[in-house]
Amino acid sequence: MASEWLRIAGAVALPNICGNRGYYMKNPEVKEWASRLNWPHWAPRAIFPLTFIPLQSISGYASYLIWKEGGGFNENTMLPLGLYGLGLALNFLYTPITFGYRKLGLASVCMLAYSGVHAVTTYLFWNLDKTAGKMMIPLNFMLAFTTVVAVDIWKNNKKPNHVSED
Template structure:
């Protein structure tokens, strides 16, 4: 429970909001972007390190939850960090956009460029969060790692299916 406490308190309403925005947003985006796209995706050549499809919703729900907790922690701190929240919002928007580029529109090369920008934004967000709250910064590290892996996967799929 200490993870959720900031300055000895938990603001349940703000915590829920910070978690639900990425979780619900990611779920809706995934549902819309992947609608009728999975059959095409299954026909593409996959790299040997591509995880089974069932892994993705589990990983993303976990990551969206931890990034929501990280943002909550930053929001609750009294320190000023003018770059932290706009960077968070930008990376989340890029996250949602990537699904459309890669799955819905089949623009895998464009998605590769976009996920590279997204990874840079996530890394900067993690850094800015770290400046405000060390726990918030640490909560972003698995997200950085997963998106780095996703970038490699995006590259491999794009290369194999040019």
């Protein structure tokens, strides 16, 4: 029973570790650069940490359900869990691309790819376990919103001598 709780805790923690922005946002130079971005007025910055942590936790639990109900990592779960892992990798890459390398165009492409991969993963989860599929849906909406915000930030920060390096 204790090992089951550890598996659940790991599944819930993993997407939050992959999306951790703490290192970059504690760096004073990064904070100053980010504060100069032309940010869309319709997208409050505070919404991101308030929504991503619970939504990624829920998707992590959904991945656990797929793993558990599917009998582990096997031919039935390989594609959905593999795509889920690809989404985690894209989520992990987004932060250093944006805040480390300051490549806003590439960051937008990365977020679009993550959003698409997550949508396909949701469909595959749904086919294996309806509950897990339903748990993935809210993050799809947030990723779509985040993609639009990322593209808007890229578009509005392309001026010469501005914040973007693209």
